[in-house]
Every structure is written in C-alpha cells, then in structure tokens.
Amino acid sequence: MPEKIVFFGGTFDPPHTEHVNIAAAAAKRYRPDRLIVMPTAIPPHKSSIFAAKGADRLKMCKIAFSGIENVEVSDFEIKNGGKSYSYITLKKLRQDNPDADIVFAMGTDMLRTFSEWKNPNEILENCRIALIQRSGDESAEKTLFDFERQFGKKADVIDYVGQDVSSTECKISLMLALSPDNIPDGVLSYIRENSLYEPDEYFGFVVKNLPEKRRIHTKGVILEAINLAKNLKVDISKAVTAACLHDAAKYLDYRNYKDFSMPDGVPESVVHQYLGGYIAEKALGVTDGDIIEAITYHTTAKAGMCLLAKIIYVADMIERGRNFQGVETLRAKVYENFDEGFKACLEFTVEHLTREGKPIFYETLNAIKSYSIRE
Ligand SMILES: [Fe+2]
Ligand SMILES: [Fe+2]
Known part of the structure; x- marks a missing residue:
C-alpha cells in the first residue's frame, strides 16, 4: 500500500472550527499516514485583511489541529516566504514522496477559485482533489460540476456537518470586541495572550x-x-x-x-x-x-x-x-x-x-x- 498523504492548505488567519471540521472529515475518510496542514505565506489569490504573522499562524494551527491523528503542521510555505503557490508546494511534496497517494483536501470556497490559481493542471498532475463540502451548502454542487467539466477530473466528495464560517468574519468580530463564535478555545486563548487582531x-x-x-x-x-x-x-x-x-x-x-x-x-x-x-x-x-x-x-x-x-x-x-x-x-x-x-x-x-x-x-x-x- 502506498503511503497516504492528505494535504490541507490555507491562510488560517486565524484557523477556525470549520477548518478543523474539514481536516477531521478528511482524516476520517482516508485514515492518512500523514495529514499535512500548511499555512500559506502571502496568498496569491486572496487579499488579506489585518493578517497575523506567519509564526503566529503556525502556532495557531498547531493548537487548532492538535486533536487530529497523524497531523503535522508544515512551515514549508511560510519558510519559503514570498508568494505561495500550490503547484510549487505539490510538486515538492510529490518529489519527496514519489509513490504516495496524495490527496489535496479543500472546502468549497477554495475549489470554486481553483481555475484562477497558478498552473492548476500542474497541481492535478501531482495529487487528486477531495472536496470536503458542508452539508446543506447549495453552492457545492455547481462548484464541483464546474471543476469536473473544466479539468476533466473527478474529485472525491466528502460531506461534513458544520456552519458557514470565514476567517475574515472571525477577525472582524475580534476587532469589534464581539465574541467570535467559531474559533477553537485554545486558539482564542493564544490570540488573546498574544494580542492578535487587536x-x-x-x-x-x-x-x-x-x-x-x-x-x-x-x-x-x-x-x-x-x-x-x-x-x-x-x-x-x-x-x-x-x-x-x-x-x-x-x-x-x-x-x-x-x-x-x-x-x-x-x-x-x-x-x-x-x-x-x-x-x-x-x-x-x-x-x-x-x-x-x-x-x-x-x-x-x-x-x-x-x-x-x-x-x-x-x-x-x-x-x-x-x-x-x-x-x-x-x-x-x-x-x-x-x-x-x-x-x-x-x-x-x-x-x-x-x-x-x-x-x-x-x-x-x-x-x-x-x-x-x-x-
Ligand atoms: Fe448610519
Ligand atoms: Fe449603519
């Protein structure tokens, strides 16, 4: 059996409960040998508002995903600095693990913009895609349809139960001194202790x-x-x-x-x-x-x-x-x-x-x- 690797990237600024739900759903489905969570350096397809530093996002990810088996938080993209591109990261992951079954897990929001990423076809040469979709999210079906039509590839589809949450909303709540509902307790403590998103x-x-x-x-x-x-x-x-x-x-x-x-x-x-x-x-x-x-x-x-x-x-x-x-x-x-x-x-x-x-x-x-x- 080839080694099974699930890759889950994102800005995680900050990581919230839906991120954790997505990773947990992927872990449950694939029982991977390694579940690699990787925060991006500067996201090429996302403009960030009041971004936390890479080092803090790494630490928050370690706390947020700590309950998931075989998880490892990678500093590869943050260490590389500059703009992060998934096609480069996946190429490296493939080079390091030539025989592994690599699954790129993503939520609907990410898959929706997939065609706008740099070299999407090159990404698909090095891994397969799993869409982790929130139950009841009506936009998921169209996103999947568009992806499969455009790239001629099937994505795995995994349902999970969760809510519609965004990191931006979490940040705005914190900055307006409103209680952010969807940040894991440990992450929230870290945010408070380190005065992030003040x-x-x-x-x-x-x-x-x-x-x-x-x-x-x-x-x-x-x-x-x-x-x-x-x-x-x-x-x-x-x-x-x-x-x-x-x-x-x-x-x-x-x-x-x-x-x-x-x-x-x-x-x-x-x-x-x-x-x-x-x-x-x-x-x-x-x-x-x-x-x-x-x-x-x-x-x-x-x-x-x-x-x-x-x-x-x-x-x-x-x-x-x-x-x-x-x-x-x-x-x-x-x-x-x-x-x-x-x-x-x-x-x-x-x-x-x-x-x-x-x-x-x-x-x-x-x-x-x-x-x-x-x-
Ligand atoms: Fe007004
Ligand atoms: Fe108003």
Whole structure:
C-alpha cells in the first residue's frame, strides 16, 4: 500500500472550527499516514485583511489541529516566504514522496477559485482533489460540476456537518470586541495572550463609542461591503475602513465639536453621517476622499457618488442583520446588477419615507433625480 498523504492548505488567519471540521472529515475518510496542514505565506489569490504573522499562524494551527491523528503542521510555505503557490508546494511534496497517494483536501470556497490559481493542471498532475463540502451548502454542487467539466477530473466528495464560517468574519468580530463564535478555545486563548487582531485606531474608536448592538450591525456592513468591493474590484481595505466608521458618530453629540458644521435643516437621524465624516477626517486622520464621502452620505446618498460611497450606502441597507420586508429582493437586485440594485435601494428608501409621511432630505431627492435621469 502506498503511503497516504492528505494535504490541507490555507491562510488560517486565524484557523477556525470549520477548518478543523474539514481536516477531521478528511482524516476520517482516508485514515492518512500523514495529514499535512500548511499555512500559506502571502496568498496569491486572496487579499488579506489585518493578517497575523506567519509564526503566529503556525502556532495557531498547531493548537487548532492538535486533536487530529497523524497531523503535522508544515512551515514549508511560510519558510519559503514570498508568494505561495500550490503547484510549487505539490510538486515538492510529490518529489519527496514519489509513490504516495496524495490527496489535496479543500472546502468549497477554495475549489470554486481553483481555475484562477497558478498552473492548476500542474497541481492535478501531482495529487487528486477531495472536496470536503458542508452539508446543506447549495453552492457545492455547481462548484464541483464546474471543476469536473473544466479539468476533466473527478474529485472525491466528502460531506461534513458544520456552519458557514470565514476567517475574515472571525477577525472582524475580534476587532469589534464581539465574541467570535467559531474559533477553537485554545486558539482564542493564544490570540488573546498574544494580542492578535487587536482593534486599530478606527476599530478602537468604534469599540469605544458604539454599543454592542450597533457593533453587530457594523460587522454586517463591513462583511457586506467586502463582498461588494470584491465583486466590483474596489480596494477592500478602503471598503473596510468606510464601513467600520460609517456609524461611528451615531451616539455622539455634535454640539461637543466646536468646528463642526453641516447643512441647514438636517433631520436628526441624518446628523451622524455628517458628524461621522467630520470625525473620520479631523479626529482619526482619514485622508482618503472616497472614504470620507462614503461615510458622509451613507444615510441620504447624494447625486454623483463615487463607487465606494454607493457600496457603503447599499451595504448599510442590505447587511445580513436587516430583516425589513423587501430586503431579500433588494439583496438579489444588488448582486445581479449593482447599479440597478443601488437605484432600487434609493427608490425603496424614498417610498418608505413617503409612506411614513417623513420629509425627504434634499440630497436624497438630488440623488433620485440624478440616477433616474441617467437611465
Ligand atoms: Fe448610519
Ligand atoms: Fe449603519
């Protein structure tokens, strides 16, 4: 019998319970002689937000995967530095183990982007693929179908029971001082002991000034904004900053800021967008005009918004915590065609305000006029 090796790579920034579930499912299925967990150095197909150092990710992996038999955490890619490419790693693994049966285990998210990796065919020459799919994940079937059609190879499919978790979400929770639900206890202790994923100045301001409920909303807006920014090829770190700070002034009194000014007749519910823009610029030193604009018009919108401002406006409205009637339709529209979805959000707001008999701020009217005319 050839030696059986299961390879499981990822950024593991940080490793979470789903990573452990995937590795455990692969271990159960293959009973490998070696299960190699390998954190990447700088991921070529993933942009990282607030990344932990390689040495810390290695240590967190050792803790997270310690309960799995025959596991070894490899520093090969981190030691090599630079960008990590799976085709190089798998080639090396094959060279070192010419006769082994090598299985590359991955979750649906990884397999979905497989065709965008460097030299995917070369990877397939050196191993076979196992898709470890979460039960109930409807996207898995299509991902598998696309992979098999594109590469003419069958992947093993292994089901496991788990939840939809992302490292990004874990990190954002930590940085907003919200309890991250899906980090193994030992990893969480390591994170706390080593002050990883601590709030930076922007997140720190939000943690200090927003109650938990509003921080949960802020997390939803950040995650939604990241998704939209990825789709629309907008700088993700700008989207994170704008989303993080969009409601930063929600509970602050503008009268405490002597130099602060805003247009006349601003409704009370709208004040915080102007104060938020002011604080971002003056107190927190944000210099990027798009970010300031996104914060300053996230409630009312305005004519001629930059793409980032539209993203924050939309993300604020459709983030996963929103459950008003009609939100599902708006979400679908936004992800089908962003511009149309943005306009639908704007129109929805105006209709809602009209129904409630509330005044519509002039910036919103300008926005409606400008985006409708363009049609
Ligand atoms: Fe707001
Ligand atoms: Fe908000």
